[in-house]
Amino acid sequence: KNQVEQSPQSLIILEGKNCTLQCNYTVSPFSNLRWYKQDTGRGPVSLTIMTFSENTKSNGRYTATLDADTKQSSLHITASQLSDSASYICVVSDRGSTLGRLYFGRGTQLTVWP
Amino acid sequence: EADIYQTPRYLVIGTGKKITLECSQTMGHDKMYWYQQDPGMELHLIHYSYGVNSTEKGDLSSESTVSRIRTEHFPLTLESARPSHTSQYLCASSEKGTDTQYFGPGTRLTVL
Numbered sequence: 151k152n153q154v155e156q157s158p159q160s161l162i163i164l165e166g167k168n169c170t171l172q173c174n175y176t177v178s179p180f181s182n183l184r185w186y187k188q189d190t191g192r193g194p195v196s197l198t199i200m201t202f203s204e205n206t207k208s209n210g211r212y213t214a215t216l217d218a219d220t221k222q223s224s225l226h227i228t229a230s231q232l233s234d235s236a237s238y239i240c241v242v243s244d245r246g247s248t249l250g251r252l253y254f255g256r257g258t259q260l261t262v263w264p
Numbered sequence: 265e266a267d268i269y270q271t272p273r274y275l276v277i278g279t280g281k282k283i284t285l286e287c288s289q290t291m292g293h294d295k296m297y298w299y300q301q302d303p304g305m306e307l308h309l310i311h312y313s314y315g316v317n318s319t320e321k322g323d324l325s326s327e328s329t330v331s332r333i334r335t336e337h338f339p340l341t342l343e344s345a346r347p348s349h350t351s352q353y354l355c356a357s358s359e360k361g362t363d364t365q366y367f368g369p370g371t372r373l374t375v376l
Contacts, residue, residue, distance in 0.1 A: 154306075181363065193268075193354050193367030194307075239306075243363045252365065254306040 152177040156255035171258045173223040173240030181245030185225045188237045230262045270368035285340045285371045287355030296338040299354040345375045
């Protein structure tokens with residue numbers, strides 16, 4: 151069964167600190183993996199996208215890694231800011247589907263305190 | 265910021281009412297999607313469309329219906345709302361040949 155599991159479910163950190171969010175997936179055949187940021191009451195916004203051959207991708211203070219062999223990804227946030235408070239969702243695409251089927255994790259709810 | 269819009273953003277209605285959630289995009293995308301998301305849970309695909317006059321049901325069974333008469337417009341209708349329909353509904357679109365989906369801001373529906 152194609153699944154995406156994220157951990158931790160929630161995380162509280164102090165402003166300025168770093169953190170790492172985890173994503174494990176069983177989706178096959180794999181096409182790509184995205185990390186989305188979803189602010190409360192808003193739609194998800196893409197942060198990074200990685201294909202099978204990529205093992206790291208950065209977007210400002212966000213750095214995503216991918217290990218396609220172990221089917222694991224992480225999102226590292228450096229020097230956190232209050233505006234980083236949001237849900238971070240791992241999304242894996244199945245290349246076997248003409249629809250471009252996406253499998254969503256439940257997200258990690260990150261809270262950054264001043 | 266993606267050019268995809270949803271209205272209303274918030275809706276509180278009584279049981280039995282008919283409602284339509286609007287979604288429109290100005291990017292000319294062929295594919296459009298409706299997702300349902302409960303707090304702390306993953307997004308579930310309830311409807312999608314490959315293009316005009318194409319509509320399909322998604323993975324999660326839903327009593328809602330959709331239509332795609334124009335490329336830019338993909339409304340979702342509930343004929344008779346019930347408290348179990350209370351949820352956030354997210355619309356998304358993507359270009360033909362890619363699976364990058366752009367999401368609207370969502371509609372938070374509460375049925376009393």
